[in-house]
Amino acid sequence: MNPDCLKLTCYFGERHRTPGGFVADQLLDIFGRAELATSIMMRGVEGFGFKHHLRTDASLTLSEDLPAAAVAVDLRPRIEAVLDEVLALPAIGLTTLERARLVTGPVLAPPPDDPTEATRLTVYLGRQDRVGAVPAFVAVCRLLQEQGIAGATVLLGVDGTVRGRRQRARFFSRNADVPMMVLAVGPDDRVAQVLPALSRMLPRPLLTLERVRICKQDGQLFAAPQKIPATDQRGRALFHKLSIFTNEDATRHGQPIHRAVTRALRAGGARGSTTLRGVWGFHDGRPPQGDRPFQLGRHVPTLTVVVDTPDRVDRIFPIVDEFTRDRGLVISELVPAARVRTVTGYWGELELADHRW
Numbered sequence: 001m002n003p004d005c006l007k008l009t010c011y012f013g014e015r016h017r018t019p020g021g022f023v024a025d026q027l028l029d030i031f032g033r034a035e036l037a038t039s040i041m042m043r044g045v046e047g048f049g050f051k052h053h054l055r056t057d058a059s060l061t062l063s064e065d066l067p068a069a070a071v072a073v074d075l076r077p078r079i080e081a082v083l084d085e086v087l088a089l090p091a092i093g094l095t096t097l098e099r100a101r102l103v104t105g106p107v108l109a110p111p112p113d114d115p116t117e118a119t120r121l122t123v124y125l126g127r128q129d130r131v132g133a134v135p136a137f138v139a140v141c142r143l144l145q146e147q148g149i150a151g152a153t154v155l156l157g158v159d160g161t162v163r164g165r166r167q168r169a170r171f172f173s174r175n176a177d178v179p180m181m182v183l184a185v186g187p188d189d190r191v192a193q194v195l196p197a198l199s200r201m202l203p204r205p206l207l208t209l210e211r212v213r214i215c216k217q218d219g220q221l222f223a224a225p226q227k228i229p230a231t232d233q234r235g236r237a238l239f240h241k242l243s244i245f246t247n248e249d250a251t252r253h254g255q256p257i258h259r260a261v262t263r264a265l266r267a268g269g270a271r272g273s274t275t276l277r278g279v280w281g282f283h284d285g286r287p288p289q290g291d292r293p294f295q296l297g298r299h300v301p302t303l304t305v306v307v308d309t310p311d312r313v314d315r316i317f318p319i320v321d322e323f324t325r326d327r328g329l330v331i332s333e334l335v336p337a338a339r340v341r342t343v344t345g346y347w348g349e350l351e352l353a354d355h356r357w
Contacts, residue, residue: 005102006079007071007208008086009095011274011307013055014043014068016091023091027070028159028166030085035164037102038124038206039072040157040179045302046259047274048266049093050341058259067274069305071181072161073102073124073208083350087339094272096239096307097337097350103207106199117223118214119191120331121149123182123198124206126162131201137280139201140182141288147194149186150217151245151283151329153301154290155276156180163206180279183303185212185245185331215242216321216330218284225317225332226357228310236353239335240313242320244304245283246328258302261323265306268319271340275304283329307335 016023024041031039044067046056055066072079079097086095121144129136137154144152159168160179167178184191191209199205213226228240246257253260258275265273280290281301289299306316313332324330336353339346 002075002102002104004076005073005100005208006076007073007098007100007210008079008083009098010070010086010092011049011094011272012068012092013049013065015065018089018091023089024068024070024159026089027086028161028168030082031072031161032166034078034082036072036078036082036161037074037104037163038161038179039070040124040155040160040181041068041070042155042157042276043068044274045277046262047272048262049272050343052266054263054266056259069274069276073100075102087350093341094307095339095350096335097352098210098333098335099352100208100210103195103205103209105205117188118185118212118331119188120210120212120333121184121186121191121194122208122210123184123202124162125180125182126167127156127178127180136202137180137182138288140198141280141282143197143201144182144184144186144194145282145288147197148190149184149194150214151281152182152184152288153245153278153281153303154180154182155303156279163204185214185329210333212331212333214329215332216324216328219324219326219328221321225313226334228334228355228357230310232353232355234354236351237338237348238310238353238355239307239338239348240310241333241335242306242313242317243331243333244320244324244328245330246302246304246324247284248277248300248302250284250327252323252325256302257323257328258304261304261320264319264323265316268316270306270312270316271308273304273306275302277302284327307338
């Protein structure tokens with residue numbers, strides 16, 4: 001387990017391009033040349049950015065430039081080595097850096113005690129990885145729910161790197177190694193207990209652990225987002241992230257929660273949000289599920305992410321609270337570095353701030 005690890009995340013429009021080509025391709029070219037431990041690019045289904053233009057796959061007109069997100073994880077020196085190239089791409093709306101612990105081998109015992117309120121466990125897999133006769137992502141979700149994890153969402157990538165090797169989806173291909181990731185959230189002790197079992201289940205585990213707070217689960221409010229100052233003691237800006245896990249078929253005021261909350265956040269002053277649609281997962285006490293043949297409605301999980309300044313997150317959390325009154329899992333976490341695109345340029349720097357909560 002290596003604690004000196006960083007997660008780099010870029011949010012942009014899937015059709016954004018520079019003279020060198022599409023931003024998505026250029027980003028993954030950078031990650032591939034650097035042979036990063038893992039990276040994954042995912043297409044979103046809805047969102048808005050600094051210009052507040054809504055993009056959604058629910059409308060043919062508004063689906064022309066859907067949001068996308070690219071995530072890369074590796075040891076701190078290796079992530080820092082690609083930052084200049086990434087920041088040179090002008091069409092990225094938001095770039096964040098977050099601390100994480102990287103697990104790349106067997107875990108024989110739980111990690112040392114940590115005052116973390118909760119942990120987000122991310123398991124990186126290949127699309128066709130299997131555990132016996134079962135797809136690996138299905139087996140992982142089953143294990144996580146059996147061990148009392150609050151929820152998990154499986155996100156499928158269309159491009160990425162797996163242990164330094166570039167893998168991208170192609171039309172005439174089985175795409176067996178295209179990366180996917182399982183995002184799971186649970187109390188520290190539950191996550192610690194599940195790590196050895198995951199190590200036994202997966203021949204070459206690649207996992208990350210991040211500190212989060214569970215604000216809501218199954219509609220029940222456990223805690224408000226942690227109070228975060230605008231800057232650390234050295235004046236470096238701090239940011240706050242909300243992640244809202246729900247299902248395509250979960251509704252509020254007659255609309256799917258992820259669509260209703262996106263529109264409410266846009267009207268309520270949030271600078272942006274991105275919604276990703278999963279292929280499998282569980283929360284709200286329901287068994288793991290996803291799309292199945294011949295079903296009448298979609299039961300896949302969704303994940304809506306909002307990154308903003310601490311004061312704005314304080315103002316918009318009541319909106320999230322209202323739209324997850326009956327269903328959903330909401331977590332909050334500190335983002336120690338971010339660069340935000342604005343109408344006039346960029347604000348923020350990717351210099352890691354120091355703050356404990």
